[in-house]
Amino acid sequence: MKNIKLAVIPGDGIGKEVVPASLKVLDTIADIHGGMKFEYEQFEYGCDYYLKHGSMMAPDGMERLGQSDSVFLGAVGDASKVPDHISLWGLLLKIRREFELEINVRPAKVFSGIRSPLVNPKDFDIMVVRENSEGEYSSVGGRMYQGDDEIAIQNNVFSKRATKQAMEHAFRLAGVRRGHVTSATKSNGIFHSMPFWDEVFKETAAGFEGIETASRHIDALAASFVTHPERYDVVVASNLFGDILTDVGAAIMGSIGIAPSANLNLNGRHPSMFEPVHGSAPDIVGRGIANPIGQIWTAKMLLDHHGEEEMGRLLLETMESVTADGFLTPDVGGTNTMDEVTEQIIGRLKR
Structure with a gap:
């Protein structure tokens, strides 16, 4: 037993x-x-x-x-x-x-009998792998001064170990699904952490022959989840980006309740x-x-x-x-x- x-x-x-x-x-x-x-x-x-x-x-x-x-x-x-x-x-x-x-996995798919708000959901079936321990949700930073001079500093922390671990998990999932991994990035606007993310993604992909890859900026990717969700198989994202994408995924399924x-x-x-x-x-x-x-x-x-x-x-x-x-x-x-x-x-x- x-x-x-x-x-x-x-x-x-x-x-x-x-x-x-x-x-x-x-x-x-x-x-x-x-x-x-x-x-x-x-x-x-x-x-x-x-x-x-x-x-x-x-x-x-x-x-x-x-x-x-x-x-x-x-x-x-x-x-x-x-x-x-x-x-x-x-x-x-x-x-x-x-x-x-350190890894959060959330599926989003067309669910039989539950109407998607999308006019044509095209049987999308997405698995989002979210790095779950650091990134934008790292509790590093602080506040100082008072009144109009007050400032708040929030530091994003990305380690190669945790970043690569999430990406490797995404590639393994893609290997038993449809063989495609999309990386959520924003390297055109976030100067240090996202180019680092892109570099680790490219390095990780080299170890998984036969898996197709793509890299999309988070703003365009979030929009594409609504307009063309059927394009995506496994998506790997940082803590914040993964959090946002999975709420979009829940919304296009029809309810966060499912x-x-x-x-x-x-x-x-x-x-x-x-x-x-x-x-x-x-x-x-x-x-x-x-x-x-x-x-x-x-x-x-x-x-x-x-x-x-x-x-x-x-x-x-x-x-x-x-x-x-x-x-x-x-x-x-x-x-x-x-x-x-x-x-x-x-x-x-x-x-």
């Missing part, structure tokens, strides 16, 4: 709704598989935890999370309770940094973390209409990560059969509840 131990953090807002729904789906997958079992340890870390304890997680939180095989996260943040910079740096970004989750992501540790010293792209959506909490697809698709990526690609394919196909038959939550034009969509997925998996 293959046991997969998950540290489960529902987090805030609709995370507390879509995570339990997704665990039911994972249990169904395990029952179908027969030789696999999920073991869950629940952690109530989040904004409510902060209000009670003054921190987003327990002092030994990272140690306890590190005893799992993977972390399954719902959503982090509720600005009405806790400022975003406290909630994100105290939980989500803390896990990403301390567990060395977009998944994986934060990957590649050195084997810490668990990886899986989370949907959507936020905590406090405006719809308790109404039963949260879209579970993003969290369940995230579970599919978790299955792939643990070597269960066949079960992952089955789950994705089942989700698309449900949405194709019109079982949709309001954010994608439907009238179904979260529970109704989830139960359709579970029922079809069992059949």
Whole structure:
């Protein structure tokens, strides 16, 4: 029996709704598989935890999370309770940094039954690989002086190791997909870091024969995601550029509520973390209409990560059969509840 131990953090807002729904789906997958079992340890870390304890997680939180095989996260943040910079740096970004989750992978594709806002989406299927640990989100810099003389300095940090690691991951993905990698750059406007990025991309590409490459400036690339998304296979981007592109990807899919992501540790010293792209959506909490697809698709990526690609394919196909038959939550034009969509997925998996 293959046991997969998950540290489960529902987090805030609709995370507390879509995570339990997704665990039911994972249990169904395990029952179908027969030789696999999920073991869950629940952690109530989040904004409510902060209000009670003054921190987003327990002092030994990272140690306890590190005893799992993977972390399954719902959503982090509720600005009405806790400022975003406290909630994100105290939980989500803390896990990403301390567990060395240096690569973030987010797919964007035409999803059966969910209408893209694009007039002709042309069956786009994109995988964005985002460097997840440094770049524009490096916490290097500071503020000085006061009043009209105040200045803020934010330093971008790009190491060759982390940059090349993200690019190599993108090339490996392209090797099992359609064989093309596009690099997101801005070397015509950012003087130091982006020419460096371009140089590392060219060097990395030389080690992957048979993979076609292209380099596009981020502004033109973001526009092209809207006008010609079908042109792209795997896109590799820095922390900020990848963040922007994947939100565009979610938008052209039809809703950020269906977009998944994986934060990957590649050195084997810490668990990886899986989370949907959507936020905590406090405006719809308790109404039963949260879209579970993003969290369940995230579970599919978790299955792939643990070597269960066949079960992952089955789950994705089942989700698309449900949405194709019109079982949709309001954010994608439907009238179904979260529970109704989830139960359709579970029922079809069992059949």
